[in-house]
Amino acid sequence: MSTLNVNGHQHTLDADPATPILWALRDSLGLTGTKFGCGAALCGACTVHLDGQAIRSCVTPISAAQGKKITTIEAVTGGADRVGAAVHAAWVKHDVAQCGYCQSGQVMSATAFLKSLPKGKKPSAADIDAAMSGNICRCGTYARIRAAVADAAQSLA
Numbered sequence: 001m002s003t004l005n006v007n008g009h010q011h012t013l014d015a016d017p018a019t020p021i022l023w024a025l026r027d028s029l030g031l032t033g034t035k036f037g038c039g040a041a042l043c044g045a046c047t048v049h050l051d052g053q054a055i056r057s058c059v060t061p062i063s064a065a066q067g068k069k070i071t072t073i074e075a076v077t078g079g080a081d082r083v084g085a086a087v088h089a090a091w092v093k094h095d096v097a098q099c100g101y102c103q104s105g106q107v108m109s110a111t112a113f114l115k116s117l118p119k120g121k122k123p124s125a126a127d128i129d130a131a132m133s134g135n136i137c138r139c140g141t142y143a144r145i146r147a148a149v150a151d152a153a154q155s156l157a
Helices: 021-028 082-093 103-116 125-132 142-156
Strands: 002-006 009-013 047-050 053-056 069-071
Touching (some): 002 021, 009 021, 047 103, 053 103, 082 142
Parallel strands (some): 002 069
Antiparallel strands (some): 047 053
């Protein structure tokens, strides 16, 4: 048995401790906002936060999450997360999503990045590109992603 704190709620799962967090979220808890992309931590579609840090849930076992807090896209865009709300609003404003498959991972990476910035720091385009470099968008909306992250940072300043 494993106990996971997901989006502020405790869940007890009868799962192998080596099970990737991604499958615990999707298959056991029904939280399907986190996507399976490559299964090798290369594309970023499966990004969630573990104690506030962006991680790849497709390769991180549930054993690594014991005693820690997992945050998924469902909690970040639900309105209660100030930074997540700013990122979500900027995503809509800049019409970032095309197919939308990578977007939950993109939003999770952008949110973790903005939360890591010192208060009042305005990120450069290079800062944003570096922070988002682990997320692949097959539709190529990188310029809109960069603009949305910069806009969200500005709205939070």
